[in-house]
Amino acid sequence: MQLRVQEIKSDMNMEIANPIYDVVFKYLMEDNKAARLLVSSIIGEEVVSLEPKPQEHTREKDKKEETVGIPNLTVYRLDFSAKIKLADESYKVVVIEMQKADLPTDIMRFRRYLGEQYIDSENRVTRGDEIDAMQIYAIYFLGKELGIYDAPVLSISHEVKDVTTGKIIPKASKFIEGLNHKSWIVQISCLKERRRNELEQLLSVFDQRNRTRNAHILNVQEKDFPEKFHPIIRRLKGAASDSGMKKQMKEEEEVFRYLRDVARIEMGKAFKEKEEEIKEKNEELKENKKTIEEKEKTIEEKDKTIEEKDVELERLKNELQKYKQKRLL
Numbered sequence: 334m335q336l337r338v339q340e341i342k343s344d345m346n347m348e349i350a351n352p353i354y355d356v357v358f359k360y361l362m363e364d365n366k367a368a369r370l371l372v373s374s375i376i377g378e379e380v381v382s383l384e385p386k387p388q389e390h391t392r393e394k395d396k397k398e399e400t401v402g403i404p405n406l407t408v409y410r411l412d413f414s415a416k417i418k419l420a421d422e423s424y425k426v427v428v429i430e431m432q433k434a435d436l437p438t439d440i441m442r443f444r445r446y447l448g449e450q451y452i453d454s455e456n457r458v459t460r461g462d463e464i465d466a467m468q469i470y471a472i473y474f475l476g477k478e479l480g481i482y483d484a485p486v487l488s489i490s491h492e493v494k495d496v497t498t499g500k501i502i503p504k505a506s507k508f509i510e511g512l513n514h515k516s517w518i519v520q521i522s523c524l525k526e527r528r529r530n531e532l533e534q535l536l537s538v539f540d541q542r543n544r545t546r547n548a549h550i551l552n553v554q555e556k557d558f559p560e561k562f563h564p565i566i567r568r569l570k571g572a573a574s575d576s577g578m579k580k581q582m583k584e585e586e587e588v589f590r591y592l593r594d595v596a597r598i599e600m601g602k603a604f605k606e607k608e609e610e611i612k613e614k615n616e617e618l619k620e621n622k623k624t625i626e627e628k629e630k631t632i633e634e635k636d637k638t639i640e641e642k643d644v645e646l647e648r649l650k651n652e653l654q655k656y657k658q659k660r661l662l
Contacts, residue, residue, distance in 0.1 A: 347553055347555055348545070348551070348552060348570065348573045349550070349569035350549065350569050350570075350572035350573040350575075350578060351541075351549050351551050352538055353433075354549065354582045354585055355585060356578060356585055357572050357578065358433055358474075360568070360572050360578065361565065361569060361572070362385070365383060366564050367564050367565045367568045368385070368413070369381075369382075370535075370561065371535070371565060372413070372415065372429060372431075374531065374562075375472055375517050375532065376470060376515075377488075378417045378418075378419075380415050380416070381416050381418050381424070382415070383413050383414075383415050383416075384413060384414040386414060410430075410432065413431070414429075414467075415428075415429050425468070426458050426467055427467055427468045427469065427470050428450055428468070428470065429469075429471075429472065430450055430470070430472070431471075431472045431473075431474075432474070433474040434474070434475060434476065447469065447514065450469050465511065466507075466511035466512075467511075468510040468514065468515070469514035469515075470514065470515050470517075471514055471515070472516070472517045473519065474519045475518060475520055475521060476521050477520075477522055478520045478522050478523050482523060485520055485521075485523045485524050486517060486519055486520070486532060486533075486536070487518040488515075488517050489515065489516040490515045490516075491509065491513040519539070521540075521541070524536060526542075528557075534557065534558055534559065534562070535558065535559075535565065537557070538551065538565065538569060549579060549582045551569075
C-alpha cells in the first residue's frame with residue numbers, strides 16, 4: 334500500500350519556479366551542487382568544483398520609468414572558475430561565462446563580456462614558474478532560436494588543422510586554448526516534448542510549454558528526470574514557494590513588459606517615419622516623372638520642328654534646282 338502511494342505521488346505534477354526569469358536562474362545557480370550539475374551536463378565534462386564570480390549590474394531607470402513606477406532590475410552576469418576532471422585523471426581550470434537573453438541581438442554585449450574575460454589578469458593559473466591563461470567556456474541561454482531549428486543545444490569549438498594535409502590535430506595546446514574559447518548555446522524555444530538524452534531531459538525545466546496559468550510557475554514531474562538531477566528540481570520547487578522570489582519575478586516581468594512596449598512604440602515610430610520617407614520619395618519620383626515627361630514632350634516638339642524645317646529645306650532645295658535648270662535652258 335505504501336509503495337502504491339509513493340508511485341501515485343511520483344506521478345503527480347510538481348510546481349517549480351520558471352528559470353527563464355533572471356532572479357530564478359540566479360537562485361538556481363547560487364546552489365553549488367545544482368550549478369555543477371547544470372554546467373557539467375551542458376559542457377559534457379566533469380566539473381568537480383565551481384567557484385562563482387558574480388557580476389551584478391543595476392540598470393538605471395529613465396525619467397519616464399521613474400514616473401510610471403517601474404522598479405529597478407538587476408541583471409546578473411554569471412562568471413565561474415571551474416575545475417574540470419579530464420579523462421587521464423588530471424585537472425584543468427577554466428573560466429565559465431554564462432549569459433541568458435531573450436533574443437540573440439545582445440551579441441555586442443556578449444562580445445564585450447568575452448573581451449573583458451580575455452584581458453582579465455586574474456584569469457590565469459600559476460604552476461611553479463609557469464603562468465597559463467585559463468581557457469574560456471561561454472554558455473548562452475537564448476529565448477529565441479538562431480534560425481537553426483530542431484537543435485536545442487549547439488556546441489561550437491575550435492578545430493586545429495594541418496593546412497597542407499587537412500589532418501585534424503587532436504593534441505591540446507596551451508597557446509591555442511588560451512587564445513580561443515568554446516561555446517554552448519541553449520535555444521530554449523527549440524526544446525521539444527521528446528527528450529533524446531539526459532541533457533534534454535534536464536533542460537526541459539526551461540520548456541515554456543509547461544507554464545501554468547501563472548507564467549512564473551511550471552508544472553513538471555520529478556519522475557521525468559534522472560535521479561542525479563533531482564537537486565535542481567527541488568531547488569526550483571523551493572523557489573516556487575518563496576514569496577520574495579514571486580515578488581521579484583513580478584517586478585522583472587513588469588520591467589520587461591515596459592521595455593517591450595517601449596520597443597514596440599519605437600518600432601511603430603520608426604515604421605511611420607519610414608512610411609513618410611517612402612511617401613516623400615514617391616512624390617519626388619512622381620515629380621521627376623512629370624518633369625521627364627515634359628522634357629520628352631519638349632524634345633518631341635523640337636524633333637517635329639526640326640523635321641518640318643528639314644522638309645521645308647528640301648522643298649527649297651528642289652525649287653532652287655528647278656530654277657537653275659530653267660536658267661540653263
